[in-house]
Amino acid sequence: MKSNQIKPLGDRVLVKPDEPEGKVGKILLPDAFQKKSQYGTVLAVGKDNKEPLIKVGSRVAFAAYGGAKILTEDQGKLELLDNNLVWVVL
Numbered sequence: 001m002k003s004n005q006i007k008p009l010g011d012r013v014l015v016k017p018d019e020p021e022g023k024v025g026k027i028l029l030p031d032a033f034q035k036k037s038q039y040g041t042v043l044a045v046g047k048d049n050k051e052p053l054i055k056v057g058s059r060v061a062f063a064a065y066g067g068a069k070i071l072t073e074d075q076g077k078l079e080l081l082d083n084n085l086v087w088v089v090l
Contacts, residue, residue, distance in 0.1 A: 003075040008046035013054060014070075015040040015062060015079045038064050038086075040079065051088075059089035 008014050017040040042058045054060065066084030071077055 001070075001072055003043055003072045003078060006044060006070065006072070006078070006080075008044050008080060009048075010046045010082070011048045011050065012046045012080055012082050013042055013049065013060075013085065014044040015060060015067075015081055016043055016075050017077065017079055036064060038062055043075070043078065051085075053088045053090070054085065061086040 003014070003016075006014055018037040020037050039059065039061050042054060042056055042060060045054060045056060062079065062081050063084040063086065067079040067081035069077060070080055
């Protein structure tokens with residue numbers, strides 16, 4: 001499935017998380033020890049979203065373990081979030 005085929009329902013938001021940091025100093029970390037990113041870019045917004053600051057292209061922060069994880073062919077791992085957004089960059 002491709003990311004442009006996913007349309008969030010209600011007030012949900014589709015976010016592409018930033019890539020996690022892969023190293024500490026000069027030490028490369030294995031995937032199991034990489035910290036999950038809590039920041040990302042909004043790819044799609046549900047039609048019932050009442051927050052005018054959240055739109056496609058917005059940079060947002062979200063709760064670490066909220067939302068549903070989705071794997072797509074073109075964008076990799078995505079997160080489908082409802083009201084787990086913490087802030088938006090203006």
